[in-house]
Amino acid sequence: MRRSRGKGARCSLPLPPLQYGVPSAAMTSQRGSRRRQPPAYSWPMDSGSRDTSAPGTANPLSRLSLEQLRRRTSMKWRTYPDDVLPLWVAEMDTPLAEPVARAIVDAVALGDTGYPAGTDYAEALAGFASGRWGWDGLAVKRTAIVPDVMLGIVEMLKLVSGPGDPVIVNSPVYPPFYQFIQNLGRPVVEAPLGPDGRIDFEVLEAAFGRVTDGRKRPVHLLCSPHNPTGTLHTAEELAEVARLARSYGVRVVADEIHAPIVASGATFVPYLSVPGAEDGLSLMSASKAWNLAGLKAALAVAGPDAAADLARLPEEVGHGPSHVGVIAHTAALRHGGDWLDALLAGLDDNRRLLADLLAAHLPAVRCAPAQATYLAWLDCRSLGADGDPATLFLDRGRVALNSGADFGTGGAGFVRMNLATSPELITEAVHRMAAALD
Numbered sequence: 221m222r223r224s225r226g227k228g229a230r231c232s233l234p235l236p237p238l239q240y241g242v243p244s245a246a247m248t249s250q251r252g253s254r255r256r257q258p259p260a261y262s263w264p265m266d267s268g269s270r271d272t273s274a275p276g277t278a279n280p281l282s283r284l285s286l287e288q289l290r291r292r293t294s295m296k297w298r299t300y301p302d303d304v305l306p307l308w309v310a311e312m313d314t315p316l317a318e319p320v321a322r323a324i325v326d327a328v329a330l331g332d333t334g335y336p337a338g339t340d341y342a343e344a345l346a347g348f349a350s351g352r353w354g355w356d357g358l359a360v361k362r363t364a365i366v367p368d369v370m371l372g373i374v375e376m377l378k379l380v381s382g383p384g385d386p387v388i389v390n391s392p393v394y395p396p397f398y399q400f401i402q403n404l405g406r407p408v409v410e411a412p413l414g415p416d417g418r419i420d421f422e423v424l425e426a427a428f429g430r431v432t433d434g435r436k437r438p439v440h441l442l443c444s445p446h447n448p449t450g451t452l453h454t455a456e457e458l459a460e461v462a463r464l465a466r467s468y469g470v471r472v473v474a475d476e477i478h479a480p481i482v483a484s485g486a487t488f489v490p491y492l493s494v495p496g497a498e499d500g501l502s503l504m505s506a507s508k509a510w511n512l513a514g515l516k517a518a519l520a521v522a523g524p525d526a527a528a529d530l531a532r533l534p535e536e537v538g539h540g541p542s543h544v545g546v547i548a549h550t551a552a553l554r555h556g557g558d559w560l561d562a563l564l565a566g567l568d569d570n571r572r573l574l575a576d577l578l579a580a581h582l583p584a585v586r587c588a589p590a591q592a593t594y595l596a597w598l599d600c601r602s603l604g605a606d607g608d609p610a611t612l613f614l615d616r617g618r619v620a621l622n623s624g625a626d627f628g629t630g631g632a633g634f635v636r637m638n639l640a641t642s643p644e645l646i647t648e649a650v651h652r653m654a655a656a657l658d
């Protein structure tokens with residue numbers, strides 16, 4: 221993997237300073253005023269960004285320039301040299317939603333940076349689930365905060381399985397599934413998706429049948445919505461997963477991190493909302509939809525028949541999330557709805573743009589429109605390229621994409637593109653990819 225040279229800021233766009241709540245001389249000299257209001261939050265990116273319309277309604281994907289993005293120090297922007305367009309790891313090229321930034325700044329102003337406490341995050345998620353998905357079954361008492369979704373998955377696997385127990389995944393799937401499961405000492409069993417990117421129930425049942433021997437405690441790690449294909453599992457499909465799992469004695473852990481990110485007209489169905497899924501466990505988080513991966517916090521949610529399992533979660537797991545992360549995630553779910561809607565509209569546009577660009581410049585690359593996530597799964601098998609297309613696009617086009625080969629069986633010959641960026645960068649990336657084939 222290419223590493224950047226770790227250079228510092230490369231552009232000097234004038235960004236106004238954040239107005240933290242450092243007491244001014246005037247405030248400190250006010251005798252008798254015991255409670256000070258935190259100062260108003262000042263939007264940090266208005267100056268220097270290209271789109272200065274009101275935050276919350278403008279397309280968040282068009283607000284930051286390439287120069288601003290290159291000043292970021294996170295994985296997406298620091299792994300490759302500056303001549304590479306990074307459209308790989310699942311970070312978004314947006315500023316923070318204003319209510320989220322405000323909540324963080326207010327917490328900092330107050331010095332509210334201790335340990336997490338309470339059920340605010342779970343209550344916010346329950347409200348969001350009810351409002352967005354019409355699901356009122358998320359019981360706050362059957363939730364637990366966990367540091368992030370992957371560590372939450374690990375903890376759920378520890379609760380319902382033991383060392384050596386198999387974990388079934390629907391490949392091609394998010395590569396860390398393989399690493400985290402194997403590091404935990406569980407073998408991964410693949411039940412590949414069908415060619416349409418949907419769960420193949422014959423294949424799934426055969427996999428369940430292979431791993432059930434009465435002694436093992438198998439788990440199906442369901443990715444819903446599915447990364448990388450963007451498949452939204454229907455209520456019927458999820459109920460069929462639950463039925464099969466029950467009949468084979470397989471427990472289901474659902475990773476629902478991408479749940480808020482759906483294409484227009486599509487609806488996410490929570491796994492725990494379908495009949496038969498009462499003993500399921502789910503991991504949810506605001507981190508993908510509001511770009512909060514660096515503010516660690518996620519929620520484990522148990523169905524009614526898994527409540528006793530979740531109750532065995534060691535208390536110290538709940539000390540892992542960041543308190544400021546919990547505050548940020550809570551604000552996103554409570555107050556970030558308008559921002560999310562603007563993001564989803566921008567992603568719809570980006571999916572259409574990508575389809576047009578591929579048709580015009582890379583007609584041999586096929587891409588079924590994703591129903592969810594901000595990821596595009598590009599089938600490059602007809603390009604006839606030698607080797608991995610991701611290597612070709614990186615070496616010759618200077619575009620960083622995820623190699624499909626890392627996603628397990630069914631991934632070779634594909635690349636995953638991150639569409640949570642501006643239309644300009646998507647356009648530039650496809651032009652570069654087309655030029656790489658010349």
Ligand SMILES: Cc1ncc(COP(=O)(O)O)c(C=O)c1O
Nearest residue numbers: 310368369370394447475477513
């Ligand atoms: C399906 C899926 N699960 C988990 C994660 C990682 O989540 P976290 O950072 O909360 O561990 C990602 C990140 O992209 C993901 O796509």
